[in-house]
Amino acid sequence: METTPVFRKEWGVEPKLTLPAFITIGDVHYKRVTRVDARDYPIAYIQQPGHPAYDFDLLEAILRHTPDEQPRSVIRVPPDNHWEIDARLPFEKPLTAYVREVFPEVTTVTLENIARRQFELANSSSIADAAGLTALRQIFHSWKNAVPSPHPQWTDPLLMLPVLPTSSGITSASRSIDLPISTSTGRLDRLDFDPLRFPREWNFFMSTYSPMDLKRFMAGILTRNGYTVMEPNSFNSFPALVFRRTGHEYVFFMSLHRTRMPKLSLPTHMNPNTTGINLETQVGDAAAQAVKDAHQAGKIIWLKGGSQIRPGYADTVFIIRDDNARL
Structure with a gap:
């Protein structure tokens, strides 16, 4: 039978601080995790x-490095509402390790940017408070057990991406999206997946120019990183995928591209909206219906993704969010 751990840390302080900066348990005063604008x-x-x-x-x-030194949660216990310390470690591993478990093929830069952005969103700040630490624990629990999260907007990095603007292209008939450079700035502008983590699939992908192979390649990456992809149809133009993730109700529509530039060119003749290709033809009846239902419910997310190969940069598979609705 598993025994409940006992809190043995000598963390008591002299109560020079003013409430609510410390908590008294028994006769011992403890420094509280808080900040000026901490939430109740x-x-x-x-x-x-x-x-x-x-x-x-x-x-x-x-x-x-010193996981035993991490904060501990305390809760009020009825009937007298006294504070009690939960001696268990709130986090079993570094924040980036939780992300790596769930997104095994993202680049190291993307991994760190996801973890940092998730921390800041959950805490509503760059500094932790009790609500934020608990939200992170709930997110990691939902990942581990594949159950809906009370914080769906922070469980999936695709929901954390900003919408990138589309600008006018070289001609009036074309448009483009500048692809941000992937850097360890803590900004999560794009997701990148590292071909070194799936070399066999990447090598095959590099040997083919079939839109079907592009769909299968991207569907494989999504599936291995926890997404459920609706079966791609055999339509050979305007490759796109429709997919979901356990933990929230959003549906993703991602058009697929290959680029060798720092941007995505979107000429009119490659836009299914302007070439009269309907959604059912492009992605199949079931996927089209899922997109329409999600659009009706305000739960559709428009994405673009694919390969980016540039001299002087590591090859990568990217995903960005845009506002080019397919409907």
Whole structure:
């Protein structure tokens, strides 16, 4: 039988701080994880008194090197509402390790950007508070158990992507989207998947120019990284995929591209909206209906993705979000 861990840390402080910066449990005063604009939340956390406020880098370093020093949650226990420490570790691994488990093929830069952006969104700040730490734990629980999350907007990096603008192209009949450079700035402008993590599939993909092979290649990446892709049809033009992810109700429509430039060119003759190709022909009846239903419910996300090969940069498979609706 598993025994409940006991909290044995000597984290007591002299209560020079003013409430609510500390919590008293028994006769011991503990420094509370908080910040000036911390949100009210029923679960609180106590921390090692020598630690400053937790930003992403500090918490990630603690979880990586000294996980036993991470904050502990405390809850009020009825009937007298006294505080009680939960001695269990809130996080079993670094934040990036949770992301890597669920998105095994993203690049290292994308991995870090997802984890950092998720931390900042969950905490509504670059500094942690109790509500944010608990939200992260709930997200990781939903990933582990493949159940809906109370925070769907932060469980899927595709929902965290900004909408990139489409600009006028060289001619009046063409448009383009500038692809942001993938850097470790904490900005999550794009997702990148690393071909070194799927070399066999990448090598085959590089040997073919078939739109069907492009669809199968991208469907494989999505599937291996936790998405459920609707069966691609055999239509050989305007390749696109429709897919979902457990944990939220959104549906993704992604048109597929290959580029050797820092942007995506979108000439009119490659736009199914202007060439009279209906959605059913492009992706099949079932996928088209899923897109229409999601669009009606305000749950459709428009994406573009594919390969980007440029001199001086690592080959990559990217996904971006845009607002070029197919309907």
